[in-house]
């Protein structure tokens with residue numbers, strides 16, 4: 001899938017077309033608690049999208065720093081669903097293989113997805129075990145917290161698994177990337 005098709009997906013499936021109404025007021029950037037960590041604050045990211053520079057946008061760390069606080073969305077004077085568009089950009093960046101390599105959050109997303117695919121529910125220990133294969137230092141740093149949670153009975157070392165994992169696999173199948181790496185519409 002080329003960038004034009006990804007842009008169409010963003011516009012059609014993730015409300016990306018609403019960016020055309022952005023007046024570049026900067027309210028989103030001013031409201032965002034993480035804008036100082038982002039390669040491009042939300043207003044700037046949308047300016048790039050309006051310029052057609054999806055390639056830069058997909059390589060930006062901005063969507064990966066978004067913590068879905070929705071401040072931008074509720075304050076945008078044009079009712080642009082900024083947070084939803086950030087989700088869409090993350091999804092497309094993963095499919096396009098454009099997620100910033102130096103950013104750790106895409107690996108956390110992948111670990112989360114793999115554990116849910118396999119077990120039908122989340123398990124903090126299993127997610128951290130998978131994530132820790134790529135980022136062992138992070139996993140080691142979390143060990144004291146894991147031990148405290150374990151002592152209080154708040155952490156299960158063996159992930160629980162739902163009985164109907166084949167049914168779950170069938171349910172998720174339409175959302176899996178196909179052999180060409182493209183996600184079905």
Ligand code: SF4
Nearest residue numbers: 022023025026028076
């Ligand atoms: S708050 Fe809305 S209109 Fe203003 S820059 Fe952000 S997205 Fe554009």
Ligand code: SF4
Nearest residue numbers: 032066067069070072
């Ligand atoms: S939802 Fe994301 S982009 Fe919007 S203000 Fe919160 S962290 Fe920033």
